[in-house]
Amino acid sequence: MxxxxxxxxxxxxxxxxxxxxxxxxxxxxxxxxxxxxxxxxxxxxxxxxxxxxxxxxxxxxxxxxxxxxxxxxxxxxxxxxxxxxxxxxxxxxxxxxxxxxxxxxxxxxxxxxxxxxxSAADLFGPQVAANVRFFQAQRDGADVVPSVLGRRPSHLNDSEAMVYATPAYDEDELHDERLTPSGGPVDVAGGWFDAGDFLKFTHTAAYSAAVLLIAQRDSRAGGPELAAETGHGMAWLDKMWDDRTGTLYAQVGIGAGNDEVRPTDHDVWRLPEADEAPGADPMLARRPVFRAAEPGQPISPNLAGKVAAAFALAAQTDTGETAHRALDKAAKVYALASRQPTDELTTAYPHAFYPEDSWQDDLEFAATELALAGRALDDPRTPGWIQDAQHWAAEYLASDVRGTLGVGDVSALAHADLIPLVTGTQVTRDDLVRDLARQLEDGRTRSDKDPFRAGASYVEFDSVPHTFGLAITAELYHRVTGQHTYDAFATRQRNWVLGANAWGSSFVIGAGSVFPRCPEHQVANLTGEVLTGAAVNGPNKADKFTEPNRFPAMRQCAVADFARFDGQGARYVDAVGAWQSVEPADDFTATALLYFALAAVGHS
Missing domain, CATH: 2.60.40.10 (Immunoglobulins)
Structure with a gap:
């Protein structure tokens, strides 16, 4: 009944x-x-x-x-x-x-x-708290929050994980016959699950932690719960960076294997604590760890930039020796970032899980946050970081991979924080403001042609986080210019993602009266609990829905049929297995949280 x-x-x-x-x-x-x-x-x-x-x-x-x-x-x-x-x-x-x-x-x-x-505080403050709850649900290791989705400690063996050689992929096909041990053990326990599965990626964790730290720094929303969550994320990033050997670990677990490397994380539908239960498969019980680069060698700049920025932001929000140690780690990771990458950028293994092309924005982000932390802590390296930030901003502006805010492009965050620091001639404040406007104009041009005024494409992946990204960029534009040029555009983007769309659904779980009820999330599915605060992908290109996930252990749930509202080449499916629409992710939800945190503060 x-x-x-x-x-x-x-x-x-x-x-x-x-x-x-x-x-x-x-x-x-x-x-x-x-x-x-x-x-x-x-x-x-x-x-x-x-x-x-x-x-x-x-x-x-x-x-x-x-x-x-x-x-x-x-x-x-x-x-x-x-x-x-x-x-x-x-x-x-x-x-x-x-x-x-x-x-x-x-x-x-x-x-x-x-x-x-x-009021903005009454509307959006509770949304920030809900987003924090999602990150609590994503916790791995011993320090889980039992009151959220009945979570129990998981993957404790990650505290003694073995390191393996970087796997070779063609798209998402693993070419290695088997995984090759190359070191360890290392302690990589804790952190956040990346999405609806149980993999842990430094790439998305660094982005998410950095974005949450900006929310913590720049708004009153979130309170001690948000601070506790940023602390949890940064504690894991601290484990993924080996300060002694100059090694950054990129990933815990493996999601795409072959006949010899199986089962992977994506082959089994279960609660996370089952991976180490008696009789569990060794591939799940003893998860592999992969490096971003060999010890002391150059690191893919997009990854190093995000990690360095996260440590530098922690230095801005921490105090005393803790802040100084975070700044030192940020500087060391930044120093190892490759300045002339020739290979495919490192995000995840395989890269197809999180395709990314831009990297100058990440180095601008890192150098800018280093400069802000250095200035607060009276670090003599600060002028050099300011010069670096301006250099990388100019390089980004001259590149052909300029996008809008999301895990794959952090230029809006970097620009907004760099503008008050600009001193030289490599790039001007007006240059950075114009690029923020360029991102917003790209969205507004699309919005003006869309029946529901959506500024992001909903026939591509990540339509929801890109929509939140546009709304954040509009908020940042207002903050750095004092102009209201894009305020109404930001409101329309929020409206779209929270229900003013063809499907009549909010794409943040628990926000509003109609929201995803059957997310592609193993813990929520198997416990039957509501994954409050999670942001999902939302609509996607119709032909992407040919291969839903199916597992015998999946619990089916009652879903609404949104098919009559599909249009403009897009579909939205609220059904477990429809990862194309309703899989939540850390980077999606972190981006939503930052928007709600900035909006809760409001502006005149």
């Missing part, structure tokens, strides 16, 4: 069954809103998705008591969506400014989900 009720609730919330309309007429469309809500002063656009163009039609906004607080008429058409829904129109409800909960009603259209009007 509970499962049936859940299924009905989800279907109704997603608009997959026809709720009773306001006057009993057949439902011909749906109203899509930001299900977390809007601040009193911001522009509040909601979207009317309908089978046929409704033309100039009245709408009503009612409060929680059913009292009418606003009437208006359908606004600008933004175009058709798919073969079943030929019209999307904007409804402006900006005049609703009094804190409270509201619905939008249109004759013949399903009532909207409830949306709130509240």
């Amino acid at each position: 509970r499962t049936l009720l859940l299924a009905l609730t989800v279907m109704l919330g997603a608009g997959c069954a026809a709720p009773v309309s306001t006057v009993g007429t057949p439902v011909t469309g749906f109203v899509r809103v930001d299900q977390v809500g809007y601040t009193p002063e911001e522009t509040k656009n909601v979207y009317l998705l309908s089978a046929a163009d409704p033309g100039d039609r009245p709408f009503t906004v009612v409060d929680e008591a059913g009292k009418t607080v606003l009437t208006g008429r359908t606004g600008t058409s933004t175009g058709p969506w798919n073969d079943g829904f030929h019209s999307v129109r904007v409804l402006d409800v900006s005049a609703v400014r009094t804190p409270g909960g509201y619905r939008v009603l249109v004759d013949g259209i399903a009532p909207s989900p409830v949306f709130r009007v509240a």
Whole structure:
């Protein structure tokens, strides 16, 4: 009975069954809103998705008591969506400014989900706390949080892990007949699982820790729980960096093998503590560790840059000798970064798990955070780091791999922190501001053509984190310029990711009333618990959904059918196994957390 009720609730919330309309007429469309809500002063656009163009039609906004607080008429058409829904129109409800909960009603259209009007702190502070809870759920090792998803200690054998030679891959095909031992044991226990599986990557952990540290440094959101989580992440990065030998370890576990190297992490659906239970397979019980480079040798600059930036940010948020030690580690990792990489950049093994092309942005990020930490700690190397940061910023601006904020491009974070430090002629403050604007204009150009004003492409991977990345960049632009040029654009991006989209779903678990119920996450799936705070990939290119994951141990769950809302070449599938849409990841959620933390502070 509970499962049936859940299924009905989800279907109704997603608009997959026809709720009773306001006057009993057949439902011909749906109203899509930001299900977390809007601040009193911001522009509040909601979207009317309908089978046929409704033309100039009245709408009503009612409060929680059913009292009418606003009437208006359908606004600008933004175009058709798919073969079943030929019209999307904007409804402006900006005049609703009094804190409270509201619905939008249109004759013949399903009532909207409830949306709130509240202060930025009230809306987004709880979202930061939820994101932190996701990272607590991702903890590995002995220091888990039992109250979150019933977590139990896992992979304790990682404290005595053996090191193996770097595996050779072609895309995601392992060419090595077997793994070759090359050292150890090393202690790499702890850290965060990377996504819905149990691999641990230095690349994504460093990005996530750095982003969480910026949130901790620059906002009041998160409190001691966020600080504890950044401490947990940095403690693991400290293990992955061997200060004595100058060795950076890149990965714990292996996710793509062959007939001889099996089972890998991706071959079994289980709780993490099962890997070391009696009778567990040795490949899972004794997980391999892989280096980023040989001891003391140059490290892929994208990876070294992210790790150095994370240590430098820890130096900015720590105090006393702890801060000085973090700065020293950051400087050593940065010094080993290759300045002329010729091979494929190191992210994960295989690289196809996290393809990345840019690296100058990572060195700009590292040098900038080193400079900020050095200035705070009166380190004599600070002027040199400032010069380095400006050099790498200029190199990035001259490159052909400039993107927007996400795990693969951190230039927006680097630029925003570098702008106050600029002193020379290699790059100017205006150059950096223009590049922030370039990233935002790229998003705004796409947004202007999209019926729901999405600035990121939802026919590519990482549409949700890239959307949050654009919203963060707009916040950073405002902070460094004082201009409101992209404020409304940032709001529209948040709206899209939190429910004002064709599917009527928030893509952050627990945010709003309709959100992913069946994520591709082994612990959440097997325990039946809600993975609160996790950000998922969201919509993806329709032809990417040919190979869902299937395991005998997977628990099936009641899901809404979003297929009728697929369009523009994109699909969204909320079903365990649909990793293309609903697998959460650390980098996704860290990016969401930073947006919510910055938004919670607000600006004038």
